[in-house]
Amino acid sequence: MNWTKAILNLDRRIIFSIVALVVAWPLISPLALPVVATPEVEAIFQGMDALPAGSHVLISADFDPASKPELQPMLDAVLQHCFAKGIKPTIMTLWPGGPALIQGSVERAAKQFNKVNGTDFVFLGYKPGNAAVMRGMVGGVQNTYANDHYNTPTSGIPIFQEVRKFADYDYFIEIAAGATVEPWLAYAVEPTKVPMGVSCTAVSAAQYYAFVQGKQIVGLAAGMKGSAEYEFLVRGSYSDALTSAGVPAGAATKGMDAQSLVHIFIVLSIIVANLAYFIERKRGPQRRSA
Amino acid sequence: MQFLRRQLPVIIAFVVGLSMWVLFYVPTQKSLELQDGFTLWVRIIVGFAAVLGVLSVVNHHYNKIKAKRPGYAFSFITLGAFLLMALSGFIKAPLPGFAAGNNKPDSLHFWLYNNMMLPMQATMFSILAFFIASAAFRAFRARSMEATVLLVAACVTMLGRVPLGELMKLGDPIFLGGPAPIDFPWWSSWLLNVPNSAAQRGILLGVYLSQIAVAIRIIFGIERTYMGGGD
Known part of the structure; x- marks a missing residue:
């Protein structure tokens, strides 16, 4: 058999083995390749960074373990950015498989930066209903979430003395593994004009570039690369703050x-x-069969 | 009976659909209150839909086990895992070796989530990398002009979206302020922002216009397949 036939009939297990090796090698022995931020990710970062300390940001972390490697680093980086800058995030999720994963990120970041639940941040947890929840948040946070993730009534949480509805937030970050970006735009962002930054999986990123150009979303962090760019920014x-927090x-x-x-x-x-x-x-065909 | 099965759902769809449509464009306090009321109803109905989904899954696997259909052993695993995960979420009393509650990192629910659900879901998704590599090797051929354009665009985007590709730059700018012939990040960004966005806009406009058309058909009772029966 000549080399071309050998290549074309290569056993898929050889390809799988090479992919496994190629993935494992840099994880064991990192190459430390430089990360450069794209304008789309830089726009999300600058939008958040321009907010004064004490501002309120809503983060909708709509993903589950399947998208953990791509999107959880973005959530971690956004939370680190908020806490290092003194911004107060409210975190929620519309994905039933997400709460425990997101809780881990929120509690880890809060512990690193010594932030207090209810005063410096709130984790609202999961609520079913997608568009209905988005529309509900526009009407009022406490109407939609009677309790937070830890079963504390939202009426008694200090942050909700300062923000009562979606329009009161200064910035909105949507971290999406599925089709939640467009409903957020239609039901919450467009009626209230709250600036929105989007982080999504790499496979779904192509459909959102049109929204960036139309200035309906501030910026776009696509996949693990987008998350790495945000981490880099x-x-x-905030190198000093992150180092002193032990991040x-x-x-x-x-x-x-x-x-x-x-x-x-x-x-x-x-x-x-x-x-x-x-x-x-x-x-x-003749020479091939010969 | 016919009224309850056929006419009432159409009347509800007409009244609610038209009301939500009109209320969206009326920025008054009363309108917002009514919209909140409707969305509350939606959330309640979604809750019932979850119950229906659970019943459907249990029923499907119960019947599979009862009839001993091929692969019925997996149904035992599905039902067992479902029961275990659900019960761990409901039980708030401390279990041996685990903390009390269902949203504490040391609880049984969290342990199951972190040690079973999380790695299994992540594994399922990560297998994609192997299949994509194998499929690209076997099926991605420049057989026609369209396939060649797709192939070149895919390769440029793959290289332009990783740090190693960003280091690969070769040649002088092809015009003032423009990219070098080999500048994967620039070409990848151009592909995503120009041809891709143009195509996506067309697709999205088509999708949204279709959604509006379907919504109108449902509101006016022309489209009734959501009630079952295929009419």
């Missing part, structure tokens, strides 16, 4: 090495497979 601006290097930044090598491998494998395909086609 937060660490660049380790971001998970997305670490993942960029593995993602880089896998992308390179896929591109190379496409090129090699196409070369083999064209050589084999040029040979023609």
Whole structure:
């Protein structure tokens, strides 16, 4: 068998093994590749960074463990940004599989920065109903969430003396693994004109660039790369605060090495497979069977 | 009976649909209160839908086990895992080795979530990387002009969206202030912001216009498939 046939009939288990190696190698021995922020991610960061201390930000973390590697680093970085700057985040989720994951991020960040639940931040937890919840938040936070995630009545939480409805928030961050960006835009952001930044999985990012150009959303952090860029920006601006809080290097930044090598491998494998395909086609059916 | 099954749902859809439509464009306090009332009803109905979903899953797997259909052993695992996860969420008393409550990091519910649900879901999703690599190798061929354009765009985007690709720059700018011939981040950004956005706008406009058309059909009782029966 010649090399082109060997390439075209390569056992998929060999490809799987190479992918496993390419992913594992940089995780064991990091390459520390430099991360550069794109204008779309920088816009989200600048929007948040321009807010004065004491401002209120709503974060809707609409993802579950399947999207953890791509989106949880973004949530961590946004929370670190809020706490380092003295901004008060309200965190909620519309995904039933998300609360425990998000609770971990919120409690970890609050502990690192010595923030108090109810005064410096609130975790509202999960509420079913997607668009109905979004519309409910516009009407009033306490009407939608009678209790927070820890079963504390929202009527007694100090933050809700300062913010009562969606329009009272200074900034809104949507971290989406599914189709929640457009409903948030339609039901909450457009009627209230609260600036919105979006973080989403890499596969769904393509559909949101039109909204960035239309200035309906401030910026877009796509996939693990977007999260790594946000981590890079937060660490660049709040290095001292993060160091004194003992915040380790971001998970997305670490993942960029593995993602880089896998992308390179896929591109190379496409090129090699196409070369083999064209050589084999040029040979023609008679020579192929000979 | 026919009235309850056929006419009443159409009347409810007409009244509620039209009301929500009109109220969206009326920025008064009364309008907002009415919208809040409707959205509260939606959240209550969604709660019932969750119960219906649970019953449907249990019923499906119960019947599979009863009839001993192929793979029925997996139904035992599904029902067992479902019961365990649900009970761990409801039980607030301390269990041996675990903290009391269902939203504390040391509780059984959290333990199950962190040690079973989280790695299993993450594993399912991460398997995609292997399948995508294999599929790209086997099926991504420049057989036609369209396939070639797709292939080149995919490769440029993949390289432009990772740090290693960002380091690959070669050549002088092809015009003043423009990109070098090999500048993957620039070309990747251009692909996403220009041809992709143009196509997405067209797709999104089509989708939204279709949604409006379907909504109008439901409100006026022309579209009734949501009631079942296929008419």
